[in-house]
Amino acid sequence: MHExxxxxxxxxxxxxxxxxxxxxxxxGGVGKTTTTANLGHALAARGxxxxxxDADVGLRNLDIVLGLExxxxxxxxxxxxxxxxxxxxxxxxxxxxSLVLLAASQTREKDEVDTExxxxxxxxxxxxxxxxxxxxxxxxxxxxxxxxxxxxxxxVVCTPEVSAVRDxxxxxxxxxxxxxxxLIVNRLRPALVKKGKMLxxxxxxxxxxxxxxxVIGDEPEIIVTTNRGxxxxxxxxxxTAAAYHAIAAKIAGEDVAAPTVEIKASGFxxxxxxxxxxxx
Amino acid sequence: MIEFFRKLFAPTxxxxxxxxxxxxxxxxxxxxxxxxxxxxxxxxxIDVIAxxxxxxxxxxxxxxxxxxxxxxxxxxxxxxxVNRNGGSNNGDGGKGDGGKKTEEPKTVExxxxxxxxxxxxxxxxxxxxxxxxxxxxxxxxxx
Numbered sequence: 001m002h003e004x005x006x007x008x009x010x011x012x013x014x015x016x017x018x019x020x021x022x023x024x025x026x027x028g029g030v031g032k033t034t035t036t037a038n039l040g041h042a043l044a045a046r047g048x049x050x051x052x053x054d055a056d057v058g059l060r061n062l063d064i065v066l067g068l069e070x071x072x073x074x075x076x077x078x079x080x081x082x083x084x085x086x087x088x089x090x091x092x093x094x095x096x097x098s099l100v101l102l103a104a105s106q107t108r109e110k111d112e113v114d115t116e117x118x119x120x121x122x123x124x125x126x127x128x129x130x131x132x133x134x135x136x137x138x139x140x141x142x143x144x145x146x147x148x149x150x151x152x153x154x155x156v157v158c159t160p161e162v163s164a165v166r167d168x169x170x171x172x173x174x175x176x177x178x179x180x181x182x183l184i185v186n187r188l189r190p191a192l193v194k195k196g197k198m199l200x201x202x203x204x205x206x207x208x209x210x211x212x213x214x215v216i217g218d219e220p221e222i223i224v225t226t227n228r229g230x231x232x233x234x235x236x237x238x239x240t241a242a243a244y245h246a247i248a249a250k251i252a253g254e255d256v257a258a259p260t261v262e263i264k265a266s267g268f269x270x271x272x273x274x275x276x277x278x279x280x
Numbered sequence: 281m282i283e284f285f286r287k288l289f290a291p292t293x294x295x296x297x298x299x300x301x302x303x304x305x306x307x308x309x310x311x312x313x314x315x316x317x318x319x320x321x322x323x324x325x326i327d328v329i330a331x332x333x334x335x336x337x338x339x340x341x342x343x344x345x346x347x348x349x350x351x352x353x354x355x356x357x358x359x360x361x362v363n364r365n366g367g368s369n370n371g372d373g374g375k376g377d378g379g380k381k382t383e384e385p386k387t388v389e390x391x392x393x394x395x396x397x398x399x400x401x402x403x404x405x406x407x408x409x410x411x412x413x414x415x416x417x418x419x420x421x422x423x
Contacts, residue, residue, distance in 0.1 A: 162302045169306055173313065196293025203299050207306060 018049075018126040021133050021251070022151035022179070026167030028138030030159045031186040034222060034231070036135040037065040039155075041233040042248030044099035048130040051090065053102045053122070055147035056137035057113055060104035066093065067229020068101055077105040080117045086124070095234055100129075110143035122150025131251075140174055154179035155213060159187045160199035165207055172208065183210040184247065187218040188261050214247035216240060217261040300349060307351045311344055325355065334361040 023036045033056075040052045053076060054062035063069040071091045078084035079102065086102070093099035102125075125132045136147035148154065154175050158168040172181050185201045192198035201215055219240040225232045233244040239261070250256040311318060322342050329335055336358040343354050 162298050162305070165302055166305055166309065170309065170313075193295070196295045199295050199298050199302075203295065207302060 016127050016130070018128075018130045018132055019153060020122050020126055020151040021131065021153045021155055022055075022136050022148045023133060023155050023157060024136035024144065024147065024171055024175075025157045025164065026138065026140060026171040027164045030157050030164050031216070031222075032138075032157050033061050033065050033135050034226065035155070035157050035184060035186065035216075036062060036133055037231045038233040038244040039248055039251070040066075040099050040101075040131075040133055041093075041096065041231050042244045043131050043133075043251065044093070044096040045233070045245065046248060046252060047098070048252070049098045049100075049128070050131045050133065051100050051102060051125050051129040053125075053132065053134045054104035055113075055118075055134050055143065057104045057108060057110045057143065057146075058106065059137065060106045062135050063091070063101060063103045064229060065226055065231065066101055068093065068103075069229070072101075072103040075103045075105040076121075077108050077112060080114060080121060086121070095230075110137065110141070110146070113142070113146045115146050115149050118146045119149045140171060144171075144174075148175065148179070151179065154181040155184055156181050156208075156210065157184050157186050158204060158208065160185060160189075160193070160201070160204055162199075165199070165204055168208060172210065181210055182213040183208060184213050185215045188215055189218045190261050213250055214243055215261050216243050304346055304349070304351060308344065308346065311351075326357075329357055333359045333363065336360050 023032050023039070025032050033054075036052055040050050044050045052062060052066075054060055055076070056062070057077065060075070063072050068091050073091075074084040074089035076089075079086050079089045090100040090102050093101065122132055122134070132150075134147050134151055137143035156168050156171060158164050168183075175181055183205060185204055188201065189198055193200045201212065205212055217240060219232065221232060221238070221240065225234075232238065232240050233248075235241040243261070246256050322340075325342065326335065326337060326340055330337075339358045341354075341356040345352050345354055
């Protein structure tokens with residue numbers, strides 16, 4: 001696909017070479033944008049500088065999830081066109097100054113993105129940030145290609161559904177080995193898995209066979225956080241926030257225990273069980 | 281109580297169904313994503329058949345079909361002639377009909393595998409007394 005230049009750059013000139021990670025899935029609605037926003041916050045909370053790029057040109061949403069929509073003045077295409085400087089186009093996060101967003105254009109279309117320019121932009125941003133995280137649009141067409149072109153790592157988000165697994169399988173095939181894709185299983189409902197009504201993480205990964213980066217439960221609070229534009233990773237407690245922070249730690253290279261999602265205590269007996277069997 | 285028994289005897293749970301469907305759909309996907317591999321396999325397949333019988337290469341149909349819980353490769357191989365010596369150089373052998381007229385077990389075997397599992401009565405009748413198949417190479421007879 002796209003070749004990576006070995007990049008024998010003089011160290012003095014380019015102090016930083018951050019990691020460029022694309023968040024993708026093939027299928028829409030599995031939680032790419034939510035994942036991007038939360039991992040952005042979780043990585044920024046570790047003291048890293050993080051730039052998020054919304055590559056979903058035409059259907060911009062990352063700004064909403066982050067609660068930054070009112071601050072967005074310019075977008076990715078303005079920067080690619082050269083009409084606005086990168087530093088003027090990025091929006092700094094309200095909660096964490098080391099997190100910035102480069103929003104997508106809402107009015108223009110995906111095929112207006114110049115692949116080479118996109119690649120160069122990501123390359124440039126890597127010199128300024130520890131992490132450049134690209135929120136990929138659904139699908140495997142031009143938008144996908146432009147989203148992955150500058151990245152050298154991929155995180156695939158998959159829900160435990162036949163259609164999502166199939167699409168991730170396809171996307172992983174398209175990505176090839178270069179991106180060393182890692183898996184986040186999203187929206188898992190352990191109680192359903194236990195009853196045999198939902199694919200388990202093991203079922204999903206028996207097919208995908210990817211390094212498992214993390215598991216996120218099907219958290220109703222995500223809806224609330226999206227309503228408010230305050231990603232759940234900003235919260236001090238809760239299993240889901242913890243799961244995102246664990247994933248961030250793993251991305252950063254820390255040794256993190258194998259991800260598990262506990263069965264939510266529901267009903268009287270469930271609560272009783274939680275009291276005694278008591279999670280962490 | 282009734283609910284309990286219903287659950288106990290429920291067929292398989294839906295995650296099992298999901299797994300099964302996923303396995304099949306991905307096999308089909310991977311096949312359709314590897315047209316070169318399929319073409320190469322078809323070629324090799326036809327070459328093997330052609331070693332034993334003369335086939336109509338233009339009319340060969342090879343398809344993949346989902347059959348209940350399995351993916352099957354279905355081949356329809358029109359046979360033009362069966363070579364009497366069972367060798368790869370054909371040309372004279374009996375033309376016209378399918379493989380029934382030949383005596384060479386090797387040839388018939390090949391035809392059987394290519395089209396449908398034709399029972400071979402002649403050999404089956406001969407075989408029972410001896411456990412080891414006589415001289416005829418293959419351990420094919422199932423009966």
